[in-house]
Amino acid sequence: MNNNFITFEGSDGAGKTTVLKRVFETLDTITEQPSILTREPGGNRISEMIRNVILDRNNREMDAKTEALLYAAARRQHLVETILPALADGKMVLSDRYLDSSLAYQGGGRQIGCQAVYEMNQFATDGLMPGLTIYFDVPVAVGLQRIAEHRSVADTDRLDVETRAFHQRVHDTYEQLVQKYPDRMVRVDATQPVEQVYESVMTILRNYLNRSDR
Incomplete structure (x- = not known):
């Protein structure tokens, strides 16, 4: 666990990315610590290339375990x-998604099993976990409605167009993780x-940054 590593999680349509961008832009109002904003999958050239493969709607035949392995890679x-490198420089890292996704x-969604996915990612992450994860909770129906209303067909990816049952399993697994x-x-x-x-x-972040045990 690294206390300077903060992740943001949530089901599709939760509005997480929109809020996170604004949080990053105003973070200097609550801390002087330098920070970076990044995302998963992605964050650099190779990871973004893998992201394109995973989320391409044309890759419908992708096996569930292949998908999980690509995310881990x-x-x-x-x-x-x-x-x-950012953590080593003493920076705070805000990441739009991480292992919980x-x-x-x-x-949950692909029904591979959380334990299998967790173990797979221990090899990929060497056990690094964030000190704080902020989970954006939204009902499945609301999230899917937002996607339908605010994203064009060109902007929807392979996961956006999954079944409602898939998205419900994702939401239910997030609930289990929070508990x-x-x-x-x-x-x-x-x-x-x-x-x-x-x-x-911002209130959560302010309270977290002011904790004496950080």
């Missing part, structure tokens, strides 16, 4: 090239207006 490159989407890791994961009600979600996240 992208995560490994993201760590060694982007996250670990694989547990929810491949472990399993209460010391690390903090829930935010993402059904609120964007401004309120943003303020909630």
Whole structure:
């Protein structure tokens, strides 16, 4: 666990990425610590190339375990090239998704099993976990409605167009993770207006950064 490593998680349509960009832009109002904003899968050239393969809607025949392995490979490159150097420089790393996404989407959504996905990623991450994970909670129906209303066909990826049952399994697995890791994961009600979600996240970050045990 690294206390300067903070991740943001949530089902598709939770609004996580929109809020995270604004949080990063205003982070200097609550801390002087330098920071970087990154994402998974992606964050550097090789990981972004893997991302394109995973999310390409034309790759419908991709096996579930192949998908999980590709996410782990992208995560490994993201760590060694982007996250670990930033942490070594004393920077705070804000990442849009990390291991919890694989547990929810491949472990739960693809029904591979969380334990199998977790063990696979131990090799990829050398056990590195964030000190804080902010989970954007939104009902499946709301998330899918937002995707339908705000994303064009060209902007939807291979996971966006999965079945409702798939997305429900993803959501249910996130709920299990929040219960399993209460010391690390903090829930935010993402059904609120964007401004309120943003303020909630900033309050969580402010409290976390002010903790004496960091």
